[in-house]
Amino acid sequence: MCFISYRNSLTLWLTQLFCFPDGIDNVLFIIVSSVAFPRKSRISFVEMSSRKSKSSNLIQADYVSQVQRILRERFCHQSPHGNLFGVQVQYKHLIELLKRTAIHGESNSVLIIGPRGSGKTMLINHALKELMEVEGVSENILQVHLNGLLQINDKIALKEITRQLNLENVVGDKVFGSFAENLSFLLEALKKGDRTSSCPVIFILDEFDLFAHHKNQTLLYNLLDISQSAQTPVVIIGLTCRLDILELLEKRVKSRFSHRQIHLMNSFSFPQYLKIFKEQLSLPSIFPEKIFAEKWNENVQSLSEDRSVKEVLQKHFNVSKNLRSLHMLLILLLHFWFCLGNMLALNRVTPSHPFITAADLMEANQLCSMDSKGNIVHGLSVLEICLIIAMKHLNDIYEEEPFNFQMVYNEFQKFVQRKAHSVYNFEKPVVMKAFEHLQQLELIRPMERTSVNAQREYQLMKLLLDNTQIMNALQKYPNCPTDVRQWATSSLSWL
Amino acid sequence: MLHLENMVLCRESQVSTLQSLFGERHHFSFPSIFIYGHTASGKTYVTQTLLRSLELPHVFVNCVECFTLRLLLEQILNKLNHLSSSEGECSTHITCEIFNDFVRLFKQITEAENLKDQTVYIVLDKAEYLRDMEANLLPGFLRLQELTDRNVTVIFLSEIVWEKFRPNTGCFEPFVLYFPDYSIGNLQKILSHDHPPEYSADFYAAYINILLGVFYTVCRDLKELRHLAVLNFPKYCEPVVKGEANERDTRKLWRNIEPHLKKAMQTVYLREISSSQWEKLQKDDTDPGQLKGLSAYTHVELPYYSKFILIAAYLASYNPARTDKRFFLKHHGKIKKTNFLKKHEKITSLVTLQLLTLVGHDDQLDEPKYKCTVSLDFIRAIARTVNFDIIKYLYDFL
Numbered sequence: 046m047c048f049i050s051y052r053n054s055l056t057l058w059l060t061q062l063f064c065f066p067d068g069i070d071n072v073l074f075i076i077v078s079s080v081a082f083p084r085k086s087r088i089s090f091v092e093m094s095s096r097k098s099k100s101s102n103l104i105q106a107d108y109v110s111q112v113q114r115i116l117r118e119r120f121c122h123q124s125p126h127g128n129l130f131g132v133q134v135q136y137k138h139l140i141e142l143l144k145r146t147a148i149h150g151e152s153n154s155v156l157i158i159g160p161r162g163s164g165k166t167m168l169i170n171h172a173l174k175e176l177m178e179v180e181g182v183s184e185n186i187l188q189v190h191l192n193g194l195l196q197i198n199d200k201i202a203l204k205e206i207t208r209q210l211n212l213e214n215v216v217g218d219k220v221f222g223s224f225a226e227n228l229s230f231l232l233e234a235l236k237k238g239d240r241t242s243s244c245p246v247i248f249i250l251d252e253f254d255l256f257a258h259h260k261n262q263t264l265l266y267n268l269l270d271i272s273q274s275a276q277t278p279v280v281i282i283g284l285t286c287r288l289d290i291l292e293l294l295e296k297r298v299k300s301r302f303s304h305r306q307i308h309l310m311n312s313f314s315f316p317q318y319l320k321i322f323k324e325q326l327s328l329p330s331i332f333p334e335k336i337f338a339e340k341w342n343e344n345v346q347s348l349s350e351d352r353s354v355k356e357v358l359q360k361h362f363n364v365s366k367n368l369r370s371l372h373m374l375l376i377l378l379l380h381f382w383f384c385l386g387n388m389l390a391l392n393r394v395t396p397s398h399p400f401i402t403a404a405d406l407m408e409a410n411q412l413c414s415m416d417s418k419g420n421i422v423h424g425l426s427v428l429e430i431c432l433i434i435a436m437k438h439l440n441d442i443y444e445e446e447p448f449n450f451q452m453v454y455n456e457f458q459k460f461v462q463r464k465a466h467s468v469y470n471f472e473k474p475v476v477m478k479a480f481e482h483l484q485q486l487e488l489i490r491p492m493e494r495t496s497v498n499a500q501r502e503y504q505l506m507k508l509l510l511d512n513t514q515i516m517n518a519l520q521k522y523p524n525c526p527t528d529v530r531q532w533a534t535s536s537l538s539w540l
Numbered sequence: 541m542l543h544l545e546n547m548v549l550c551r552e553s554q555v556s557t558l559q560s561l562f563g564e565r566h567h568f569s570f571p572s573i574f575i576y577g578h579t580a581s582g583k584t585y586v587t588q589t590l591l592r593s594l595e596l597p598h599v600f601v602n603c604v605e606c607f608t609l610r611l612l613l614e615q616i617l618n619k620l621n622h623l624s625s626s627e628g629e630c631s632t633h634i635t636c637e638i639f640n641d642f643v644r645l646f647k648q649i650t651e652a653e654n655l656k657d658q659t660v661y662i663v664l665d666k667a668e669y670l671r672d673m674e675a676n677l678l679p680g681f682l683r684l685q686e687l688t689d690r691n692v693t694v695i696f697l698s699e700i701v702w703e704k705f706r707p708n709t710g711c712f713e714p715f716v717l718y719f720p721d722y723s724i725g726n727l728q729k730i731l732s733h734d735h736p737p738e739y740s741a742d743f744y745a746a747y748i749n750i751l752l753g754v755f756y757t758v759c760r761d762l763k764e765l766r767h768l769a770v771l772n773f774p775k776y777c778e779p780v781v782k783g784e785a786n787e788r789d790t791r792k793l794w795r796n797i798e799p800h801l802k803k804a805m806q807t808v809y810l811r812e813i814s815s816s817q818w819e820k821l822q823k824d825d826t827d828p829g830q831l832k833g834l835s836a837y838t839h840v841e842l843p844y845y846s847k848f849i850l851i852a853a854y855l856a857s858y859n860p861a862r863t864d865k866r867f868f869l870k871h872h873g874k875i876k877k878t879n880f881l882k883k884h885e886k887i888t889s890l891v892t893l894q895l896l897t898l899v900g901h902d903d904q905l906d907e908p909k910y911k912c913t914v915s916l917d918f919i920r921a922i923a924r925t926v927n928f929d930i931i932k933y934l935y936d937f938l
Contacts, residue, residue, distance in 0.1 A: 113564070114567055117569070118567075118568055120570075121569055121570045121685075160710070161710040161713075192687060194679055195639055195640040195643055195687065196640055218644065286709060369712075376570060380561065383560045417576065417701040417702060417703065418703075424577070424578040424760065426757060426758055426760045427758075468757075471758065471805075474806070475758060475805060486578075486699060487700050487701075487704055500913060523724075524724070
């Protein structure tokens with residue numbers, strides 16, 4: 046709020062002074078004048094300031110939508126325009142290999158190995174994009190993309206290859222012929238070529254370890270066989286998360302494999318992780334509104350130097366290095382930047398404050414690191430909590446031996462019968478129903494499959510919560526009766 | 541949008557989280573979202589209501605209903621086809637048996653004009669059953685956006701926490717969202733929401749208070765509580781209807797309803813009797829002590845010899861064979877030698893009552909083996925009626 050006192054001649058100067066650039070919307074001008082000045086200029090001043098703030102609001106909302114679009118694409122959808130962090134060496138290796146097949150007609154096979162979220166698919170997509178930009182390659186090369194989750198046996202895989210290569214036994218989408226016929230047709234087609242005159246084929250096998258579980262590993266054997274003989278130049282690229290993939294392959298398949306492996310091990314340090322955090326949040330230079338982008342990037346820079354932010358990121362880094370979990374955190378961050386307030390009323394999403402703050406990141410981190418079983422325990426009824434405490438005591442006394450319902454019920458009765466806890470004196474079937482609810486939530490598990498002959502009350506069970514989880518959950522439990530809480534800390538009856 | 545607040549009570553922050561996750565229509569959303577929370581915490585209702593009010597293209601599938609791969613995939617594809625086709629167009633039923641074909645057909649269907657450029661949502665309710673289906677189904681759905689290269693988000697709704705879903709070699713981690721349970725205040729608010737128009741809101745709120753006072757320590761499931769509230773309200777209003785008390789006589793009303801609710805906990809809550817039987821009971825105003833529940837077989841009157849056969853079966857089932865000599869050598873059997881046929885009849889009738897079960901192969905017609913499946917309490921009650929001290933003969937009680 047500004048209190049301004051001025052004279053007539055200063056009108057124009059003040060108008061120029063108080064027209065701020067976008068960002069300031071709620072400035073109230075209270076103008077105190079000792080001289081009455083023409084009505085017209087007064088109105089135009091007020092109008093101008095409110096118009097400017099309204100338009101700046103709209104402009105900001107527009108920027109925000111664009112920012113959201115860019116950041117969402119980066120975090121939610123693996124766009125191939127991102128940067129490669131820390132995998133330059135592996136990338137060079139891969140692109141060289143691909144070029145050797147595409148341009149020089151050499152056959153090859155390689156396995157890209159790395160834990161989940163380390164960037165294998167991203168690496169291969171980048172490499173393919175760059176390859177296609179090389180002159181003369183894109184018309185001359187064929188790609189086949191297979192995935193172990195989709196092609197669950199060799200018959201389906203073969204049909205898919207035939208479909209993607211658009212061989213002659215494909216009409217529209219349907220592939221004709223039996224498995225043997227398809228296989229021989231494919232091999233014929235691939236064998237007919239030689240290094241100089243036929244199109245190189247790139248085979249990309251995602252979830253490679255699942256292909257190793259097919260019967261006799263026929264597909265892998267045939268593909269790798271072709272890559273070893275002087276026929277159509279092919280490169281077989283396998284992507285897998287299993288480090289022991291070579292042990293899954295049969296001897297004849299392994300011998301045909303070139304044993305080339307590219308490892309992606311998330312081998313960056315914490316300072317590099319911070320840099321990645323900054324780069325992931327920054328807007329690219331092609332963003333249309335330069336001033337806004339600059340301010341945004343400055344804000345991100347100051348965030349990455351903030352101590353509390355660094356602490357949160359260090360904790361996150363210690364749990365999991367891979368970029369996917371970072372993306373999850375950043376999505377939550379976007380959400381906290383955005384949410385609260387009049388979400389339900391307006392159709393248009395608007396943020397609660399113009400730029401991301403450290404507090405948003407704190408909240409996002411808290412949400413990320415919740416104990417999900419603790420959350421489930423939070424929603425149980427008091428009777429179910431009592432049963433869990435009884436099971437905890439049984440575990441403490443009998444050192445994690447399995448128990449059955451009758452034992453838990455007896456322990457619970459010991460609590461109920463002392464000191465007039467008659468409010469918890471429920472009938473046995475009611476307690477049984479609570480016990481079965483716990484089983485349904487998979488907080489307790491039977492030791493072996495339910496047999497028809499054993500009775501339900503005497504079936505041995507195991508508790509899937511440990512003592513720390515139970516005590517933490519009890520602390521957070523809403524309106525926990527004090528006697529229950531006291532019973533949880535000690536099962537001795539004189540207390 | 542204001543009506544959305546009235547449709548989903550006590551769930552504002554979850555709705556806002558979901559809305560911000562969905563983002564704008566043509567933006568990409570996170571490929572998979574996993575929502576977990578207790579039963580009746582509003583997961584299905586809120587998701588469905590939100591998707592409908594925002595008019596986002598979505599397909600809702602229940603994994604209990606579609607318990608095989610084929611049913612699941614076909615239902616998703618056909619519902620999508622229905623969404624994408626314009627009105628009046630009759631589309632043929634799509635068949636799909638494997639996940640590979642599903643991906644291919646999905647890509648084709650989402651090329652349609654009104655589905656392009658928008659995020660399509662697939663909601664899988666009761667997702668815990670997906671774990672028991674084919675092994676590639678769960679990881680496949682988690683990555684559906686990547687596999688189909690389309691703007692699609694799969695939402696999983698479940699009661700079980702995410703850690704129990706994760707496959708052994710890992711998978712694409714979904715965005716995990718927790719729907720908290722309702723607090724007692726929230727439950728009161730929601731339950732008081734559907735009060736019948738003939739009575740005042742305060743009157744109903746007092747009733748809900750009493751109901752929660754009896755049942756809250758045992759059960760926090762909204763669906764159960766709602767069911768109990770509806771069933772027992774006529775009994776609560778009875779004194780007012782009969783003119784014995786007016787709406788404000790809380791003590792009298794409480795004294796009338798409290799034993800009734802306690803009885804309800806032993807019968808209707810446990811599904812020992814059906815709701816219609818309970819309602820009939822209330823109308824007839826008979827003594828609730830005479831209820832014949834499903835498992836209240838203690839009142840089943842067995843003939844004298846059947847009782848001894850049952851006791852003998854129990855002893856034979858639960859005592860180790862070598863102890864028989866110790867117990868029975870000097871014991872004069874009270875069992876008279878009955879006809880072989882009658883013994884067989886009595887045994888089959890005990891099997892029908894599910895007091896004995898057949899153990900082992902049922903193709904052994906000449907020497908069937910049985911086991912006694914009654915609980916200790918029951919057999920003690922039976923033994924008491926024939927003055928037989930069974931505890932003396934049980935090995936575990938020596």
